[in-house]
Every structure is written in C-alpha cells, then in structure tokens.
Amino acid sequence: MDIDILCKVVDNFGDIGVAYRLARSLSELGNPPRLRLVVDDFASFAALDPEVDASAPSQTLHGWELYRWGGAGAARAKEAFLAKRPRIVIECFACGRPDWLEDILFDPLVEEPSLIVDLEHLTAEPYSVELHRMPSLTRSSLVRKAMFLPGFSAGTGGLILDGSFERARELSSSEAGRLALRRRALARLGPAIGGTAGAEAIDLETAFWVPVFSYERDYTRVVADLAAFARSRGTLALAAAGRSAGCFRRAWSEAGEPFPLVDLPFLPQEAWDEVLAACDFSIVRGEDSWSRAALAGRPFLWQAYPQEGKHQLVKVRAFLDRLRPHFGSEGSASGAAFAALRDLYLAFNDRDRDGADTRGGESLLPVLGLYPELLSGFGEFSASLGGARDLGADLVTFLREIW
C-alpha cells in the first residue's frame, strides 16, 4: 500500500506533530505502507525530529520520502508524484491539496482511481462517531473521498498509539520506570538545572512535576495556587518552549519565584512524550499533547484552541463528559475532585482570545488538593483508552476495506 500524507502547519507544532506521529505509527505496522509526506514547513518538522533537514528541497527520512508543499521544492514533488501517481492521500485536518497535486489528481486525461481521506481534528464531541468513515465527495468520480475521525470512544478511529509513546507509557506505569524517565529528562536539561532558583531545596527526581504547554495568558492565579501547593510538596514547573513560556515565567517572577521553574528547550516529540508520561500534573493545549496526556493517565488541564463565540467550551464540556464516568458519585471525594476539575477546565477555557492579559477565574489548588482521587480517575480514563483502537492500524484497515 502506498500512502501520501499531506500536512500544512497552522498552529506551531500540533499539526505536524500528529502527521509525524501518524507516519511513525503506520511504519511500525506489520507490512507497513510506503509513505510520502508533503509538508509546508520543514523547520517545524525539524524541531520535532532533528533528523529532518529544514533546508533540503526534498529528502528521505526513516524510509519515507519527504517533499515540500510549495515554493521551489514543489517542482521536485510534482516530478515524483507524476512518476508515481498518488493512490491514497491523507489530508491532515482538511488541509487541502497543493495546486500541483490537484492537477495530478484531477487530470482529465488520466483514468486511474485515487482516494482522499480527510483526517479530522480530535474531539470528544458525539459527532466524531457520526462523521467517522462517512463518504465524502470530490468533483471527480475517479477521486473518491472519505472522512476519518480520531476520538476517545468506540465508533471513532481512536488515538495514535505509536511505539515510542507506548514504551514511555509502559515505563511510567512503575515508580522505578517513572524515575528512569525523569532522570533521562533531567539529563537532557544538563547541569544548569541545578542552578535554578529553589532547585537545591527539593529532590528534583521525586518532586511534583508540572509541565506547562499552553497558550498565552495571565498565569497569576495558576502560579499562586502552585505556590500554595509547593509549601507542602516539592514542586518543579517545566515551561515548555513556545507561547505560554514567557507568560508563565512573568507570573512566576512577579510571585517571587515561589518554586523552581525550568525553561525546557524545544524537545523532540519522543522526549516531550516522556515528560508527559513522567509528570504528575500537566497543562497542555491543542491536539497532540492533549491525546498524549489523556493516554498517559496522569491528571492534566487541557486548554482548547479558542474559537468564535467561545465554541471551545463546547469541546471542553464534551471532553469532561467523557471523563465524568471515571470519577465517583457527587458526594464522594472522587466526585468532588471531578467537580473541582470541571470548574478549573471551564474557567481556564472561558476566553475570547489568547494574550498575556487574558485572565480567568481558574482555581488549581482545590484540584491539586484532591490529587489521589484525580490520579485514580485519570488512570481509569486512560485504561479505558488503552483498549481503544489504534488509529494507524484502524486507518489501514479502513483503507483496505474501501480501496
């Protein structure tokens, strides 16, 4: 089977992160498909995988052919795709198709069939089941199209279960394994971490790890709650490179540096996966980190991409609905943990836009105060996903069925 994966980078690393993880997952299958990737931003790809040459017009990577979407490198892509016509094309997140590929697919002189699959964004909303595997249309009867939706429930395409993440998850299931992951992460940060303010007062390996990878906002409330929590439990915040790092550091400085904070360099995807698997509580955004945090089974706060009319709250509520069955009844401590978590999610996501001055009414401390109940609920939720379908394998099965 030959598969071409298309990816346009819209929001930093989320789009390419999913495309890259999908490619790795497909290549790990028995009798793996031959892959070609067409990407518009090699620099973002290179940040996730240092083996990518961001300046090359095209290249071979892990046995895949990697081409540029547009610009000068696109001519080489067109040449390659004319020599070997596309049969199955995966459009990540309805990213569309480059003009040169459009010309090849819809060439009126060619009568070979092809298939396009629109791999949509992850959502917990019920429509993920309704739309999954639904037929779609193009202007040619020779170019068929279908929808494919990831999701958290049966009846969707599931989540990508790539080997690297699965190994990190497996390792994190034991305390010894988690410590090993943490040592590896700390080693990557180098000796400089020892000089971080407050680091000498806690055991970095066993501290309460809180990686922060979200959008810009005023983190004053979050930092204040973490500071209060840190008084009784050694806490290490890890600011992931990117949009939230500066805002988080500012709030932390203004609060008097109440716990150690480490600025993470931009990590390759597999290294970031290990941090999420080894942490205690994460703040994550978007899709790829969201899905990893969910699979990791560690409590987390998800920040959804802001949409017009605060539509992100619909998506957040849908996710909370998926989490709810894994917590106890209202009167129980587990139920109270969920109630605090729900309030935190809704307050943190209730915004029209992202900016350094974006404030919310979020309260993290009540959530952290019920951490054991939270850990149990997220663990159960993760276990329920472990039985879910692997998106890569399910996608190939689907392609075999309809091709």
Add this chain to the structure above:
Amino acid sequence: MVVTSQLRTGSVFKVGNDALVVQKILGQKTGRAGTVTRFRVKNIVTGQTSDVACDSGEKFESVDLDIFQMKLSYIDGETYVFMEQETFEQYELTKDDLGDNAGYISADDDYPIEITFYDGKPVGVTPPILVERTITYCEPGVKGDTSGKTFKPATLDTGIEVAVPLFCEIGTRIKLDTRDGTFAERVK
C-alpha cells in the same frame, strides 16, 4: 466552481458526469480547520440518494441550470405541484425533491418560487431568502421578554419545528430565513 461552504438545499453541482442536488443539510460541525457539513444529496439522473460529509474547502464543478419563477399551486400528499404563471404549465416535485425547503412553502403563499431545471427536468426549488409563516403551536409567550435572545420550539403551518423567541404566541406570523431555517423577525 462552487465550494462546499456555498452549497445550500437545492444547490446542484457535479461529481464527474453526474449532477447532484442537495436535498437536506443534515448538520454541521465546526473545528479549527473549518466546517464539515453533512448533506443528503440526490443523483438527478439515477435518483439515488446518499448522505455525505464534506469539508468546507472542497471544490465542485457548477452545473448549467435553467431557473423559472413559479407558484406553488397545490400539495397532493407528497407531491408539490407548481404552475408557470404565463403558460399555466404544471410541474411536479416530490417532498424529497424539495428537501428542507418543503417546510418553508405553502400553497397559500403569494410569492413566486424559483424552480431549478436540469436537462429539462425540475430538480429543486429555491424559496425567497425570507418567507412568512404562522405559528400553529408553541408554549405560551412570555410577556415583557422582547430581547429575542432566548428561544423555544414552535410548530409552523407547514408542519416543521423551528426555534422562536419567547414572546411568540400561537398565531404569530414570523419571518424565517430559508438559508438556515432561523427566525428572522416577527411580522408587524
């Protein structure tokens, strides 16, 4: 070319050599990458219907259509009979052919309706953007609530259910936007 986001009930577009008419918009979902719309489409030539989902950017060939203004003469069960006002020639369309638009029109209406013809055959209708309909059932109105921001379900004289503001009563005449079936205003 026409893109998915321009398609409405009654729109006709081509897939290969086949002309498809949109019978119903079954739902939409909005994500960061745009909107995915679920349609019920009918192949005009074979009569076969199917449900499909399209992302907002997909492009289709538009179709050469003839459009005539007619009036709905009468409804006989599932058959809608339209009359051309100059020649008095009659054309029949089924309720399925009209799709969602069947809920917007009635033989009592005074205004003309666009009938779309493909290859000499009527295939769909396009009502005016705003049509007037009468509420035949809803919960009692709430006096003093004229904000129009809170809605309740109401059944119209054509049998469809729409959302109307709380101040509406049985017998209230309203204007509906036929592009999406939303309440536009109360007829004064």
